[in-house]
Amino acid sequence: MVCVIIAAAGQGKRMGSTVNKVLLPLAGKPVLAHTIQAVCQAKAVTSIILTAAAEETEKMSMLLAELNLSIPWQVVPGGSERQYSIANALQALPPSAKIVAVHDGARPLAGPGLFDQVIEAARLYQAAVAAVPVKDTIKITDHSGWVTDTPERSTLWSVQTPQAFDRQLLASAYELAAKEGYLGTDDASLVERLGARVKVVAGSYQNMKLTTPEDLHFAETVLAKRQAAKPVIRAGIGYDVHRLVPERRLILGGVAVPYELGLAGHSDADVLLHAVKDALLGAAGLGDIGKHFPDTDERYKGISSMKLLAEVHKLLNNHGYIVNNIDATIVAQKPKLAAYIAQMNSNIAAALDIDVTQVNVKATTTEGLGFAGQGEGVAAYATATIASVQA
Ligand SMILES: Nc1ccn([C@@H]2O[C@H](COP(=O)(O)OP(=O)(O)OP(=O)(O)O)[C@@H](O)[C@H]2O)c(=O)n1
Ligand SMILES: C[C@](O)(CO)[C@H](O)COP(=O)(O)O
Secondary structure, X not given: OEEEXXXXXXXXXXXXXXXXXXXXXXXXXXXXXXXXXXXXXXXXXXXXXXXXXXXXXXHHHHHHHHOOOOOOEEEEEOOOOHHHHHHHHHHOOOOOOOEEEEEEOOOXXXXXXXXXXXXXXXXXXXXXXXXXXOOOOOOEEOOOOOEEEOOOHHHOEEEEEEEEEEHHHHHHHHHHHHHHOOOOOOHHHHHHOOOOOOEEEEOOOOOOOOOOHHHHHHHHHHHHHHHHOOOOEEEEEEEEEEEEEEOOOEEEOOXXXXXXXXXXXXXXXXXXXXXXXXXXXXXXOOOOHHHHOOOOOHHHOOOXXXXXXXXXXXXXXXXXXXXXXXXXXXXXXXOOOHHHHHHHHHHHHHHHOOOHHHEEEEEEOOOOOHHHHOOOEEEEEEEEEEEEOOO
């Protein structure tokens, strides 16, 4: 379980506004609403704790309630410094939380994917931060403004949030900082003092912390551009045929259909899923299943086509696509398939992480004509549309 602490208990003094900057309007809604929605879209996140200044607790609770979140949330009082706010939130963590991510309420432009990446890195390495390479040359000065050093830029990173940690590690880091009276400017610096290693995950230059007024203009521009960007839709087609033979199971759309014959093939010969996968790969311009899962490869002998459908889904995601819809037709004289169609739809939807309404499997006979009509084999046609994911 992953709990995200959203720090929102500051005053936004550098913004020069009379209201807390996280409550300022941005593209038609409060900055904090953008931040919370991005956090909630991350797949791994299971709960939220928001830190709020005492006098803003009610306002922020109302904002959270209006967002109608599907995961549990709570609001805890902040402290006089960001670090003290996070320390309060750590006391309120749900017992099930094994990973804790911390994010600034004032970073509304972080994409959901970044949370998932940083959380995944925290699972692997115990501590991870989003960061971008610095673009300017950085100088160190003395207190009179004289340059004392120019650090090598290739080792310098501008560190952002989210930052994610193993729960115990972060708790120990905060305990040590409290004991030693150390006040850091981010959470990872506390963890570093324990001697633990922190992994850097590539963040985004757009994921800026709204600190001064010009940052708000930048954020408006980024959001306007994101809203105007139209996803590109691509379509693909798939077709497959397998021979019906004795002593094989008849697997269609991941369902074992009772019948005296089954489909012959190197894998489980799920002709429907083969057509669906070819349609998806075709839509993405990624070839076909023969290219990715050759029938000469022993690894795929007898393999469930549901597993390979999940692989195709991963491949599409890695190339920046999400699935829009699937339409498919199974061509078989026998057996009757109507009773199994709903399960096929839901199997396909689950593997592709889409709603079942986006999948439409049908079945038809050929009135006794041709190889399907003669019961020699089963064919399947599929079409798929996919959409490119916006950055
Ligand atoms: N005592 C504090 C101070 C800051 N924050 C939060 O930590 C994030 C990052 O801090 P910063 O940008 O410094 O915000 P402010 O403290 O509000 O800004 P300023 O320093 O200009 O007053 C913000 O979302 C802020 O609301 C917090 O939860 N508790
Ligand atoms: C945690 C942080 O956002 C990482 O860049 C940053 O250090 C917060 O600093 P601030 O002093 O609260 O602005």
